[in-house]
Amino acid sequence: MDLAMLQNFFDLNADVIQVALTGTLRGGLYALMAVGLALVFGVMNICHFAHGEFYVIGAYAAYFAHVVFGLDPILSIASAAMLSFLAGAVAEKIFFLPLRRRSKNEWVINAFLLTAGLSVALQSLFKLIWGVRYRGITQYWKTTFEVLPGMAVAADRIVALGIALGAIFLLWLFLQKTRLGRAIRAVSQDERGAMLVGIDLDQIYMLTFALGSMLAGLGGASLLSLTPAYPFAGNKPLISSWFVVTIVGLGNVSGAVLGGFIVGIFESVAYFALGQGWQDVASLGMLILLLLFKPTGLFGTQIKSVWER
Amino acid sequence: MERKVTSPLLTARLWLSSLGLSPEILACILGLALVPAFVREAYIVRLLAVSLLFGALAMAFDFTGGFINAVNFGFAGFVGLGAYTSALITVRLGVNPWIGLIAAALVTGLVGMFTGALTLPLRGIYVSLMSWFVGMALMALANAMVDLTRGARGLIVPPLFESASTVTHLYFLLGLTVLLYIGLRLIIRSRVGLAFRAIGQNYDAARASGVNPTLYKVLNFTLSSAAAGLLGGYYGHFVGILTPDLMDTWHTMEVMALAYIGGAGSLLGGVFAAFLFIPLFDSLKSLMEYRLIIYGLSLVLIMIFYPAGLAGLYQVVKTKLEFRKRKP
Amino acid sequence: MLEVNHLQAGYDYLQVLWDVSLSVQPGEFVALIGPNGAGKTTTLRAIAGLIAPQAGTIAFEGRSIGGWPAHHIHRLGISFITEDLNLFEGMSVGDNLYLGAYSHRDSRHIRARLQMVYELFPILAERKRQLAGTLSGGERRMLAIGRGLMSQPKLLMIDEPSLGLAPKAVRSVFAALEALHRQGATILLVEQNVNQTLSLADRGYVMEHGRVALQGASAELLQHEYLKDTYLGAR
Numbered sequence: 001m002d003l004a005m006l007q008n009f010f011d012l013n014a015d016v017i018q019v020a021l022t023g024t025l026r027g028g029l030y031a032l033m034a035v036g037l038a039l040v041f042g043v044m045n046i047c048h049f050a051h052g053e054f055y056v057i058g059a060y061a062a063y064f065a066h067v068v069f070g071l072d073p074i075l076s077i078a079s080a081a082m083l084s085f086l087a088g089a090v091a092e093k094i095f096f097l098p099l100r101r102r103s104k105n106e107w108v109i110n111a112f113l114l115t116a117g118l119s120v121a122l123q124s125l126f127k128l129i130w131g132v133r134y135r136g137i138t139q140y141w142k143t144t145f146e147v148l149p150g151m152a153v154a155a156d157r158i159v160a161l162g163i164a165l166g167a168i169f170l171l172w173l174f175l176q177k178t179r180l181g182r183a184i185r186a187v188s189q190d191e192r193g194a195m196l197v198g199i200d201l202d203q204i205y206m207l208t209f210a211l212g213s214m215l216a217g218l219g220g221a222s223l224l225s226l227t228p229a230y231p232f233a234g235n236k237p238l239i240s241s242w243f244v245v246t247i248v249g250l251g252n253v254s255g256a257v258l259g260g261f262i263v264g265i266f267e268s269v270a271y272f273a274l275g276q277g278w279q280d281v282a283s284l285g286m287l288i289l290l291l292l293f294k295p296t297g298l299f300g301t302q303i304k305s306v307w308e309r
Numbered sequence: 310m311e312r313k314v315t316s317p318l319l320t321a322r323l324w325l326s327s328l329g330l331s332p333e334i335l336a337c338i339l340g341l342a343l344v345p346a347f348v349r350e351a352y353i354v355r356l357l358a359v360s361l362l363f364g365a366l367a368m369a370f371d372f373t374g375g376f377i378n379a380v381n382f383g384f385a386g387f388v389g390l391g392a393y394t395s396a397l398i399t400v401r402l403g404v405n406p407w408i409g410l411i412a413a414a415l416v417t418g419l420v421g422m423f424t425g426a427l428t429l430p431l432r433g434i435y436v437s438l439m440s441w442f443v444g445m446a447l448m449a450l451a452n453a454m455v456d457l458t459r460g461a462r463g464l465i466v467p468p469l470f471e472s473a474s475t476v477t478h479l480y481f482l483l484g485l486t487v488l489l490y491i492g493l494r495l496i497i498r499s500r501v502g503l504a505f506r507a508i509g510q511n512y513d514a515a516r517a518s519g520v521n522p523t524l525y526k527v528l529n530f531t532l533s534s535a536a537a538g539l540l541g542g543y544y545g546h547f548v549g550i551l552t553p554d555l556m557d558t559w560h561t562m563e564v565m566a567l568a569y570i571g572g573a574g575s576l577l578g579g580v581f582a583a584f585l586f587i588p589l590f591d592s593l594k595s596l597m598e599y600r601l602i603i604y605g606l607s608l609v610l611i612m613i614f615y616p617a618g619l620a621g622l623y624q625v626v627k628t629k630l631e632f633r634k635r636k637p
Numbered sequence: 638m639l640e641v642n643h644l645q646a647g648y649d650y651l652q653v654l655w656d657v658s659l660s661v662q663p664g665e666f667v668a669l670i671g672p673n674g675a676g677k678t679t680t681l682r683a684i685a686g687l688i689a690p691q692a693g694t695i696a697f698e699g700r701s702i703g704g705w706p707a708h709h710i711h712r713l714g715i716s717f718i719t720e721d722l723n724l725f726e727g728m729s730v731g732d733n734l735y736l737g738a739y740s741h742r743d744s745r746h747i748r749a750r751l752q753m754v755y756e757l758f759p760i761l762a763e764r765k766r767q768l769a770g771t772l773s774g775g776e777r778r779m780l781a782i783g784r785g786l787m788s789q790p791k792l793l794m795i796d797e798p799s800l801g802l803a804p805k806a807v808r809s810v811f812a813a814l815e816a817l818h819r820q821g822a823t824i825l826l827v828e829q830n831v832n833q834t835l836s837l838a839d840r841g842y843v844m845e846h847g848r849v850a851l852q853g854a855s856a857e858l859l860q861h862e863y864l865k866d867t868y869l870g871a872r
Contacts, residue, residue: 047434099613106616108434109380113569114612120562121605128598179739186725186736193723196685198711198740198788235558239445246438277453284446288427291439295431 018151019272020265025157027264028164029219033241034248034256035168036215042251043188043208046096047112050119051216051241052234056126058084058217059229063135066224073140077163077221084217088210091118096209097202119238126231136228160222167218168257171211175253184208188251240267243287249297259298329494334577341483345476355475360587361482362544365489367567367579369536372493374565375574376502377529378509379428379436383444384537384564389556390447391417391538392545393458396466399546401457406469406546413542414535420447421534425527432512441558448556461552469546478547485543486580489536493576496532505529506574559601566608572618581619638663638823639684639715639792644693646683652691653679655847661792661825666818668834668855669827671844672867677827678720680844681794684825685717686710697792712740714791720800722781726770730761733769733780737787747787754783757813775806782813793817794825799833811837835859 033051040048061080065071071079095114103110141155175181186194187204195201219237220229227233244263248255266286270279290298325335341361345354366388374380381387394416395409404412424443428436451458458464470477496502504525507515516522545551564579567586571578586607590600611618639661647653653676661667669677682688684695686707695703702710711717725733734754738747755762758779764772769780778798785793798814799807807830815837818824828834835841835855843851843864851864858864 047437095609095613102613103616109378110612110616112380112434112437113565114609116562117566117605117608117612119605120559120566121602121609123559124599124601124605128602179735179742182728182732182736183739185728185732189725189727190723192687192719193725194736195687195707196711196717196719196723197736197784198708199736200706200708242438246442250434277449277455280449281446281453284442284449287442288439288446291431291435291442292427295435 019268021147021151021153023265023268024261025153025161025264026268027261028161029223029237029260030240030244030264031257031260032164032167032215032219033237034244034260035171035253036212037241037245038248038251038253038256039171039184039215040209040212041245042253043184044096044205045108045111046115046209047108047250048212049112049115049238050091050122051115051212052236052238053119053122053126054084054088054213054216054234055220055237056122056229056231056234057087057213058220059224059227059233060126060130060135060220061217062221062224063137063229066137066140067135076140077218080221081214081218084220085210085214087217088213089206091213092206092209096205100202100205119234123231123234130229130231132230134228134230137225139225154225156223156225160226163218163222167215171215172254180204180207243283245297246287247290247297248299252297252299255297255299328491329498330491338483338487342480345479351475354479356588356591357584358475358479358482358547360583361479361486361580362540362547363564363567363587364580364583365482365486366537366540366564367571367583368486368489368493368576369533369540370564371568371571371573371576371579372497372536373529373533374568375572375576376497376505376509377526379440379526379529380565381444381530381533382437382441382558382561382565383424383447384440385558385560386444386447386556387417387421387534387537388541388544388560388564389451389551389553390420391541392466392551392555393451393464394538395542396464396545396551397457399467400464406467410469410539410542410546414539417538417541418531418535421537422527422531424534425530428530429523429526444556444561445558448553451553451556458551458553461554464551466545466549466551468549469543482543485540490576490580493532493536497576501525501528562608563601563604566604569616570607570611570618572620572622573616575618575620578618578620578623581623585619638698639825640694640696641680641684642694642696644680644683644695645691646679646688646693647691648679648688653847654683657693657844657847657849659842659849659852661823663791663823664821665840666814666824666826666838668838668841669825669844670829670831670834670841671850673829675844676847677844678796679847681717681796681825681827684710685715685794687717711788714788716785716788716790716793718781718785718793718795718798720796722777724769724777724781724784726768728769729766730769730772730780731765733784734761734765734787737784740788746789750787750789754786757786757816758783773806774802775809778802778806778810779813782810786817792823792825794827796827797829798826799828799830807833831864832859 033055037048037051040046058080061083062076065076065079066073095118096111099111099114139154139156141159143155144152145155145158146152175185183194183199183204184207186197186199187201191201220233240263244256244259247262248259267279267283270282274282341357344357348354370381370384391413395406395413398404398409398412399406424440427443428439431439452460497505504515504520507518507520508522508525512522567582568579571580571582586604615621641657641659644657645652645654657676657680669680671677679688683690686702686705686709690703693703694701697713697715700713702713725736734751735747738750741747760776761780761783764776769777772780782795782798798810802810811833814824814826818837826834826838835858838855841853841855841858842849843858851858851861853861
């Protein structure tokens with residue numbers, strides 16, 4: 001698995017650059033996941049704890065597309081992204097739409113509990129359907145890149161980072177330049193104003209949730225060779241991306257990109273310095289301190305509703 | 310209209326109801342106490358004991374979630390802390406497990422107090438995040454300190470009672486749960502409970518009307534965590550082996566699901582939910598596979614369609630019945 | 638064009654409107670006046686679809702629209718500029734205006750509307766890259782009206798456009814409304830500023846306690862004894 005590989009990695013070359021490199025590669029995934037979380041929180045006010053399950057959906061989809069149906073890597077990843085987009089849209093329609101109709105004042109807490117329930121239910125559902133077997137691949141592309149003399153990195157990791165950055169950039173373009181993208185931003189800023197210019201809130205919510213889920217699915221699909229698909233594969237990325245959004249401030253989409261790399265590099269440094277066990281303790285300790293002294297995150301948040309409920 | 314209280318039966322009933330014990334609840338307690346007299350299968354008795362344990366945990370969770378409206382998402386971490394405290398004191402220092410239990414409550418209560426203080430500048434979902442991080446940090450510590458806790462290999466914990474009979478566990482847990490209920494309920498019914506609810510409904514308004522949110526928030530976290538620690542300590546001695554997995558977030562979700570299915574702010578709702586779900590899952594082995602799906606989906610459905618939970622349903626049915634009774 | 642009959646509406650358990658009937662004809666400038674709490678804003682909210690009527694009917698161009706979702710009503714051609722404006726503060730002036738034309742997809746048409754709004758409020762053209770949240774009070778009002786105009790509405794409903802503005806800004810907002818009316822826009826205006834409003838409007842309705850207490854042509858209302866005593870005399 002990932003960590004075992006890392007262990008060897010460090011035993012051979014205990015090097016600052018390498019720590020930074022690992023952190024950056026890992027940070028790409030966190031940034032991707034965290035942008036999805038921030039988007040869903042910023043627009044819909046949902047503290048999304050089932051985000052990791054969409055990562056898993058993406059991973060399974062890519063596995064079946066690539067291994068079972070024999071699609072080429074790019075097509076596999078693309079179909080996984082599409083499938084997780086659809087899964088997100090369906091989940092929004094089935095669960096969050098009825099909740100929105102019924103729950104007004106207690107929305108934040110009820111939506112949060114709903115995602116918690118959804119996460120547990122989906123994980124067990126995956127386990128029921130596919131068992132706990134790891135479904136992974138050795139690699140999508142059988143090459144390595146020599147980033148620095150004597151330092152080779154699997155093509156998969158580089159491509160995954162590229163996909164993450166590309167997807168984030170495309171999302172940014174979409175939000176800034178298109179009619180629907182503008183509408184998403186409008187809803188996050190003033191729901192009533194959005195309604196009054198003719199925006200269908202339900203449609204925008206569904207689109208937002210689907211996009212967020214797609215980003216998670218993309219992460220799961222593009223990193224399939226590093227972390228195989230299995231029912232609980234979403235937990236680690238979920239927790240790390242929650243670290244990211246907490247650090248930068250909930251709902252801060254652009255901050256989440258930078259935050260992803262901060263957390264990726266921090267984890268990789270902590271792992272290098274402290275080893276597996278204490279790395280988690282260090283990360284959590286840092287988070288607790290940060291939350292204590294800067295509750296709105298490093299870059300602050302414009303979302304007021306979090307403070308009200 | 311005025312009515313003089315003369316009958317001793319009525320006096321007793323009033324006194325009991327001031328403790329939160331209605332005739333229905335007393336009947337349930339009595340029923341549970343009588344089970345071992347009729348049922349010989351140790352497995353059923355054990356199932357009831359486990360239900361009680363989980364119900365009591367849901368109650369401790371609800372004390373925070375249902376009243377000051379702060380979801381302690383790191384709850385399992387606190388339960389685990391209690392379990393490890395009692396187990397380690399017993400195993401490593403050779404102290405009597407009963408003292409271990411008390412230490413578990415004290416240590417976890419202290420960490421709860423500390424966590425409550427950490428969440429002071431925070432509101433809403435940030436409180437949940439902070440408690441989640443604390444809970445996960447506790448789990449990470451249990452994992453990291455392998456020399457002390459033996460990590461995933463598991464720590465063998467000595468039992469509390471000499472006799473291995475589950476009936477003893479059932480009675481002890483029944484007593485513990487009833488005492489916990491009475492205690493928590495007395496607090497809820499007092500001025501302190503009023504302050505809890507005020508903070509839960511509107512933090513700023515509560516502060517503006519003279520409630521000291523600092524004091525009550527910390528007090529609430531301390532008490533809830535101490536209860537979680539006590540029950541966790543008991544759990545360790547009960548099952549006999551501990552791994553850090555106990556502190557995983559999905560255990561929090563399990564307790565949380567019971568508390569919210571039972572009905573937030575009802576205390577007993579979670580106990581009833583535990584008695585509904587746990588024996589059901591266990592009696593139908595095929596359901597074990599679906600256990601977490603059912604928990605998760607129930608939580609989802611309750612949130613969407615009936616946030617008042619079982620307790621809310623019970624109230625509705627009771628009111629309807631009384632209404633019908635009154636009609637000639 | 639707009640027909641409201643015996644409308645009753647409110648919030649949760651608080652009923653605000655008890656019996657409101659009013660109508661607006663194409664090209665008309667109609668004012669809705671009355672004291673605070675009379676239900677003027679609630680009337681507009683019910684027409685715009687932000688709250689559902691409890692009883693009575695709302696018809697727009699012959700179609701009953703009571704209880705329709707707000708975005709749907711907007712697409713029929715009713716623009717509602719609220720008292721608190723509901724601007725997208727973190728977005729640029731240009732983006733706010735673009736969003737005003739959200740239900741239109743024809744980019745040529747949108748550019749033409751943008752041109753028209755910039756001509757009406759030249760200051761918005763100057764500030765088009767600035768964030769809406771950084772504008773002054775008067776400019777924010779203008780942006781809200783401009784955003785409301787982007788969809789080329791058949792009916793423009795404006796709630797208290799003079800609220801909290803300096804006299805100079807009030808004059809320019811009113812001048813803009815007058816210009817719009819001359820160009821043929823249909824306007825339903827809620828205002829506290831009775832004198833100035835009635836001097837612009839064709840007709841007026843006076844609301845009190847959730848009911849229409851008085852109605853008539855502006856000139857008549859200005860002469861009405863009751864109105865003079867309660868509103869105009871005080872000023």
